[in-house]
Every structure is written in structure tokens, then in C-alpha cells.
Amino acid sequence: MDLDPVFLARAQFALTIAFHYIFPPLSIGLGMLMVIMEGMYMVTKDVRYEVMAKFWTKIFALIFAMGVASGIVMEFQFGTNWATYSRFVGDIFGSALAAEAIFAFFLESGFLAVLVFGWDRVSPRMHFFATVMVALGSIFSAVWIVVANSWQQTPAGYHIVGVGLDRRAELTDFWAMVFNPSAVERLTHVIIGAFILGGFFVMSVSAYYLLKGRHEDFARRSFGIALPFAAVFSIAALLSGHSQAVNVAKTQPAKLAAFEGHFTKIDGGAPLYILGIPSEEQRRVRGGVAIPGMLSFLVHGDWSEPVTPLDDPAILPEGHVMAAGETLSDYWPPVNACFQLYHLMVGLGMLFILLTVPALVLRWRGTLFEKRTLLWVFVFAVIGPIIANQAGWAAAEIGRQPWIVYGMLKTADAASKAVSGAEVLTSIILFSLIYLSLLVVWIYVMDSKIRVGPEELEAGPPSAARERWLNAATRRADASTGDSVTEVPGEDR
Amino acid sequence: MDLNLLWFILIGVLLTGYAILDGFDLGVGILHPGARNDHDRRILMNSIGPLWDGNEVWLVTFGGALFAAFPHAYATAFSGYYLPFMLLLVALIFRAVSMEFRSKRESPTWRRFFDVSFCGSSALATWLFGVAVGNSMIGIPVGADREYVGGFFNLLGPFPVLVGLFAVSMFAMHGAIYLSLKTDGALQKRVHRWMWRTFFVFVAFFVGVTVYAVAAVPSATQNFRQFPWAWAVVVLNVLAVANIPRAIHHGRPLYAFVTSCCSIAAFVFLFMVALYPNLIVSSLNPEWSLDIYNAASSPKTLGIMAIIALIGMPFVLTYTAIIYWVFRGKVELGKFSY
Numbered sequence: 001m002d003l004d005p006v007f008l009a010r011a012q013f014a015l016t017i018a019f020h021y022i023f024p025p026l027s028i029g030l031g032m033l034m035v036i037m038e039g040m041y042m043v044t045k046d047v048r049y050e051v052m053a054k055f056w057t058k059i060f061a062l063i064f065a066m067g068v069a070s071g072i073v074m075e076f077q078f079g080t081n082w083a084t085y086s087r088f089v090g091d092i093f094g095s096a097l098a099a100e101a102i103f104a105f106f107l108e109s110g111f112l113a114v115l116v117f118g119w120d121r122v123s124p125r126m127h128f129f130a131t132v133m134v135a136l137g138s139i140f141s142a143v144w145i146v147v148a149n150s151w152q153q154t155p156a157g158y159h160i161v162g163v164g165l166d167r168r169a170e171l172t173d174f175w176a177m178v179f180n181p182s183a184v185e186r187l188t189h190v191i192i193g194a195f196i197l198g199g200f201f202v203m204s205v206s207a208y209y210l211l212k213g214r215h216e217d218f219a220r221r222s223f224g225i226a227l228p229f230a231a232v233f234s235i236a237a238l239l240s241g242h243s244q245a246v247n248v249a250k251t252q253p254a255k256l257a258a259f260e261g262h263f264t265k266i267d268g269g270a271p272l273y274i275l276g277i278p279s280e281e282q283r284r285v286r287g288g289v290a291i292p293g294m295l296s297f298l299v300h301g302d303w304s305e306p307v308t309p310l311d312d313p314a315i316l317p318e319g320h321v322m323a324a325g326e327t328l329s330d331y332w333p334p335v336n337a338c339f340q341l342y343h344l345m346v347g348l349g350m351l352f353i354l355l356t357v358p359a360l361v362l363r364w365r366g367t368l369f370e371k372r373t374l375l376w377v378f379v380f381a382v383i384g385p386i387i388a389n390q391a392g393w394a395a396a397e398i399g400r401q402p403w404i405v406y407g408m409l410k411t412a413d414a415a416s417k418a419v420s421g422a423e424v425l426t427s428i429i430l431f432s433l434i435y436l437s438l439l440v441v442w443i444y445v446m447d448s449k450i451r452v453g454p455e456e457l458e459a460g461p462p463s464a465a466r467e468r469w470l471n472a473a474t475r476r477a478d479a480s481t482g483d484s485v486t487e488v489p490g491e492d493r
Numbered sequence: 494m495d496l497n498l499l500w501f502i503l504i505g506v507l508l509t510g511y512a513i514l515d516g517f518d519l520g521v522g523i524l525h526p527g528a529r530n531d532h533d534r535r536i537l538m539n540s541i542g543p544l545w546d547g548n549e550v551w552l553v554t555f556g557g558a559l560f561a562a563f564p565h566a567y568a569t570a571f572s573g574y575y576l577p578f579m580l581l582l583v584a585l586i587f588r589a590v591s592m593e594f595r596s597k598r599e600s601p602t603w604r605r606f607f608d609v610s611f612c613g614s615s616a617l618a619t620w621l622f623g624v625a626v627g628n629s630m631i632g633i634p635v636g637a638d639r640e641y642v643g644g645f646f647n648l649l650g651p652f653p654v655l656v657g658l659f660a661v662s663m664f665a666m667h668g669a670i671y672l673s674l675k676t677d678g679a680l681q682k683r684v685h686r687w688m689w690r691t692f693f694v695f696v697a698f699f700v701g702v703t704v705y706a707v708a709a710v711p712s713a714t715q716n717f718r719q720f721p722w723a724w725a726v727v728v729l730n731v732l733a734v735a736n737i738p739r740a741i742h743h744g745r746p747l748y749a750f751v752t753s754c755c756s757i758a759a760f761v762f763l764f765m766v767a768l769y770p771n772l773i774v775s776s777l778n779p780e781w782s783l784d785i786y787n788a789a790s791s792p793k794t795l796g797i798m799a800i801i802a803l804i805g806m807p808f809v810l811t812y813t814a815i816i817y818w819v820f821r822g823k824v825e826l827g828k829f830s831y
Contacts, residue, residue, distance in 0.1 A: 061593070062593065066593075069585070069589035072553060072582060073582050073586070075553050076571055076578060078571075079556075079560065079568050079570065080575055083640075086564055090563075090790055091564065091794045094561030094794075095790075095797060095798055097557040097561065098554065098557035098562075099557075100557065101554035101558075102557075102802065103801075106550050106554070106812055107812065109546040109550045110812035110813065110815070113546070114543075114819055117542060117543040118819055118820075119829055121819055165638055170793065416568075417638075418569075418641040427579040431583075434583060434586060434587075438586070441594060445594055445598075448598070
């Protein structure tokens, strides 16, 4: 068996990053919602918000633990599998990664302890501070890793020194590296994607409780916070996605052309394919449904201005000269994969708007929680943003191919020389088995936590807020039979 | 002092921080099966519950700093130690999820599985750290192109394996001393016995590693001729090790713990002295070794990183201090515990 180490190294990276990338966006999104919930508790002193914050914190801890466990692999596998890449970019990429560790990981992990274990040990104000710090830390972490990744897409603030084994990129301007041409736009889009996922996750669990008639007050409130949050960011994703696509057209024309299956110049503006199967051999989109001129309009605001197609040498990175024997298609990313992943993300993004905005109208009218079918849709809709985040990330990375650092270093030249294909395959099998079983156990534990649900209010030191809440609860219990607010607390069974 | 030396020292500081902090929680993991019943096991796990994650960040930061400051050393070491590193990653993953999942179900089988996984992964990770340190001291086969040319079993020589066991005994002792601070009653009495036992095992390995290094690892003592002042640290270290049983005997576990921390710091320090100025010693040709100059990033990056560290580290130390202060005192199981 011939084992191609580069292919295997890519497969392993794809596996480990895809698994990891389930969790951080969820932490970022849920973390921000927890800040809102606990913030409302701080403002209103209403114990119900405290119950919400506590429940979501438990869920958050489970998500965060998986993020940590799978994230430590990410930090080290640049060195294990991509040693040549690490030597080439360490001067730049390494600094962003180290900055992430110092500025984000310590913040998150430190205050996570207070967030999860500290309810009885610190004042509510301090606890809220910890929640804010954890949310902030998770965003900082996204900042640095997206900066580092964006530098691979649109390098800036560097120069190349040395030849042969010593050839590498060195930093010339730190802030130009940080604010490289795609960093801000990509970061915005990533964070928005995480917020949407957080919103849909909270709505999924809440809708489940509503359908089962459990913890209804809790579920209504949680849903009520998450829905406008998800709706706002679904719309924001469309806007930020648009501006990012315009940026890609400028900075990585081959990537955008692959996203859109735009092979060749057409008179009267480039069409926008809604569906289709791009064929690299036939250089066209088969079975395509397209809006004429729309791509030109989206990129340039002009229906007829041409967009750089895949058969135009302008898709090459600036200043790059093809070697003898190379053709332009050697510089194409896998077009079909890019097209489908990108369209999947965009399509799902549209669905999020179509789902959240009408739901918001129903909520405003006060009938949302009676629509059982819609609630069932929300129970499962959380899978949408997970897929959209994954597809978007994959499209961005596959779209950069054949480069690992755009215009500078090819993926094929970047893998570890000291590592054999068999070794990589061993670790792929190892990680596949572990990740699969972890995922199963994680879903199982999450499911049981969700089934147990939030704690109901129990006897504790009386406070004014608790008094108010208990009085209100008694009134409501009297008013509506069967809708008891004193369900059995199911703490840890 | 140039930036390269500064970063060599900072890498050493991060390694020291990691060894001291994650050292005790890995140690608690190694000792975990010694607890008799479920309640005691939960106490042990929760003694490090809020802390282990932050402790592990020292390792992540060490990795990031090595990547940024000495990319060639990072690339050579991590691709060269490929399979051991994969094992280490697997161990760290299992450790993290074992703590998170273990007490989420009542089932004895479930809990036993994660108990075994918690102890096994803690011991394996510690042992692998020791093996890596041992290999760094004797050198590994690295060619002129900075690439590792050996196989997996080249890394399992007698000295690295011995250093691995030494690391396990040291962290177990460190963890036992930590636990005596966090427990009380009958469990504390048991922990007290563990302290003594692990201390004697640790001393045995300490002597073994020292004798082996002096007799058969020339690079271990070479630098001491160049830096005679480093002998002072050797003496201080021996005094620290001797002070541990004294502090235990006088019933002052906090003093014993501080001493144990000092001793670990001294070991890392001596390791770094023995290594200097190399990061990775080539066993094939000393000229091919990666040192703090030929493996380093540009002075510009080292300078910027120094500023980042200067801004970041005070924050890091503040968070760490706050968290250890908030979670001081004996462990009590509550509804937010593992």
C-alpha cells in the first residue's frame, strides 16, 4: 500500500479540526448568551435568571471540556504533522498562537473555574465578572487563531529570507500581520457564525422543554432571549458574508471563482449559480440554475463588470510565475468541493433568516409557543449552524489550495519530513476511534443533563428576590393547574 | 543578555510553571486509585477540579512559545517524537474527559472506567514528559537538515525510561503533599501515608537518575564546569529534597508543598543548565544540534514576543493567584462538584 504522507496529514488535520470546531463556536455563542442571562439577573435580581445562568453554565462546562480536550491537539499538530510549514511560518504564525495562549487561554481557563465551581464561593458580582471574562476569553481565542489563519490566506507584514532549507517568512510589521487584508472580515464572520449557533442551541433545548411541557417558564425565557439574538446575527451573517466574498474576490480570486463555479468569462457579466455541479474537465457548471450577471453585481455593484474567472491568469497570486510544464488548473482549488460547501453554507444561512425572522414575528404576536411543529423544527435546527460553520471553514481552507500559505508555500511541500505515512495513518485511526467514542459519550452525557433540566427553586437563605419569585410562583400555580412551577429537582440523580 | 537567551529563560519559566502546577494535579491522578471509596475519589478529583485546566494552559503556552521563539526546535521535536506525542495527546484528552464525565452517572462500571482512564492517562502523560526530558539530555538522532532520522524505539533507551519513572514518582509525591493540604479526617491520614511512601520511591529514583547521569550521560555535567555557580542549585536542591520529610514530620504540609515546588523548579533549572545553549542535541554530530541561535525566530519576532509576554504574564499571574485564592482550603463536595 502506498501511503501519501501529505494526503494523510491533510486528512488528519481535517479530522481533528472538524471535530474541534464543533465545540469552540458553541462555547463562544453560548458564552455570550450566558453573559446576557446573568446580566439580566444582575439588573433585575430575579432568581429565575440565576437559575437560567446556572443551568446553561453546566452545559457550557461540558462543551468547554470537549473544546479543551480536542484543542490541545491543534496546538501541537502543526509541529507533529506540518514541521516544514512550522519552520517556514514559526516567526509569524507561532507568535499569533503564543499570543492566543497568553491572552486568551489563561483568561478562559482561570475564570471558567469560578464560573463553574464558584457559585457558592464568590459574590454574584464577582461571578458575573467571571462569566464575562470567560466569554471574552473565548472571543480573544477566536481573534488570535483567525488572525493566524487569515495570515495564511492573505499574508502581510512579512518578508521572505534565506534559501533552501533556511527559506522562511519573517515578520516585518506586527500590526500589518494582525490586520492583514482579510482578518477583520473573517473574524467578524466567524464570531457571527458562533453566535448563531449559540442562539440555535439554546432554542433547541428550550423548544424541547416546551414540547414536553417541562420547565416551561425557564424555556420560554431562554427561547425569548436566544431568538432575537439568533435572528439579528443571522441577518448580520448575510451582510458580513457579502463583504467577505467581495474581499475574497479581491484577495484570492481563484477561491471566489471556485466558490461560484465561475470558469470562464461570459459577456454581459458573471452569472450567480444557485445550484449545479461544476465540472473541471468540461469547465462549466452542469445542471446549473443561475441568475445572469448577479455575481458581477454582488462583487462590483455592476451587472456587467467581469469577475476574474478560473481560466484567467489573474487568479495566480500576485507576482507568482508558473513553472515550466504547469498549467493554470494546477492552481485551482478542487472546484466542486468548494462550490458545494460554499453553497451549503450560504443556503443554510438563508434558512436561518427564514426561520428566525418569522418566528420573531410570531413571538411578538404571542403565538410562537403554540406552534408545535415549528418548535419541533427548532429542536433539530441546531444541526444547521453546526454544519454551516463546518462547511464555511472547510470551504475557506479548501479554497486556499494548492497553497498552505497563499502565494508562498504549497501544501504539498509543507508536511513533516521525519514522519512516515504509516505513522500518520496510525494516529488517524487512533484519533478516529477516540473522537467517535468521545462524541457518543458526550452526546449521551449532554442528553442526560438536558433531560434532568434546570434546578427548580429550593429552600435556601431567603432573599427579597426569592420572596418575590416565590410569591409570583404561588400565584401562577394557583391560576393554572397542571402547570406546576415546583417540579422535582433532578440534580445529579 | 540577548533576546535568544531571554527566550530560553522564558521557555524554562513556562516549563517550571507547568511542572509545578500540572505536576500536582497529574500526581493526584496517579494516586487516585489509592482512594478507598467513591466519596474519597470524588474528593481527590475535586481537589484539582477548578485548577487543572488552568495548569494545563502552561503546557499549551510552552508549546506556543517554543513554536514562536524557536520554530526549528518545535518542528524537529514534535515531528521527531511523533508517536510519543500522539500518545501524550491521547492521554491528555482522556484525562480531561475522565474528570468531566466520571461523576455524571451513578453506574459503578461507568465510574470505574473513568477512574482507570484518569489514573492511566495521568501516569502515561507524566512518564512521557520524563522520557522527553531524558531524550533531550542524551540527544536524539537529528541530521544536518534538522530532521529526526530515528524510529520510535530510539526514544525508549534506558535513561529516558528511567527519567520517566522518576517523573512519575516526583509528581506522585508532589500530588500527595498537595492532597494533604486539601483533605481532612481519615482520608488525610491515608494521604499522609502516601506522602511517606512516594517520598521514598522518589528518593530512590532521584539517586538512580543522578548516578546514571553522572556516570553515563556526559552532557548532563559538562556545563557545570562552565557555570560553577550552578553547583549552588544542586546543593540547594538536595537541601530542598531533604527538607520535604522534615516538613512532613513536623506536620507542616504547606511548608512541605512549597519545598516540593522549589525542588521541582530546581530540577527544571538544572535540566535547562545541562541543555544550554542547545534545545535539541543531535546524537549524530554536535554541529547539527539545534541551539537557541540557529533554531530561533528573527530578533524582531523575539522582541515583539517579549513585549507580549511582558504584557501578558502579569495578567496570567493575577488570574492564577485569584483562582487559587478563591478555591483555597479543604475540598467539600457540593452540587457544582465533579
